[in-house]
Amino acid sequence: MKKILILSVFLFLGLTFKAFSQTVYTSPKGEKYHTADCRLSGEASPVKLADAKKAGKGACDICKPNELGKAKLNQCSSKTADGTRCKRMTANKNKKCFQHQPK
Ligand SMILES: [Zn+2]
Ligand SMILES: [Zn+2]
Numbered sequence: 614m615k616k617i618l619i620l621s622v623f624l625f626l627g628l629t630f631k632a633f634s635q636t637v638y639t640s641p642k643g644e645k646y647h648t649a650d651c652r653l654s655g656e657a658s659p660v661k662l663a664d665a666k667k668a669g670k671g672a673c674d675i676c677k678p679n680e681l682g683k684a685k686l687n688q689c690s691s692k693t694a695d696g697t698r699c700k701r702m703t704a705n706k707n708k709k710c711f712q713h714q715p716k
Pocket of ligand 1: 646647648651652653654673674675676677
């Protein structure tokens with residue numbers, strides 16, 4: 614339990630730093646920019662968000678790097694109707710995607 618707490622403090626600090634000058638990842642061939650942990654970032658190299666935009670790149674639909682750099686995406690913690698875990702990513706605090714928000 615303690616470990617999780619420490620981890621989240623580091624995570625918070627990391628995100629705070631990120632917010633000052635967000636780095637995104639993009640490859641010369643790609644039309645999108647990604648966060649570091651996006652599975653599509655592949656051979657992408659780090660660039661400043663502003664530079665990626667200048668180059669005409671758009672935000673990835675999967676990792677959704679946003680300009681504030683503070684939204685940490687989590688996999689939705691809900692289960693779908695067939696009993697498997699929902700695969701949607703969400704930045705919501707309760708870790709539930711828009712479809713699984715409590716009514
Ligand atoms: Zn991506
Ligand atoms: Zn969901």
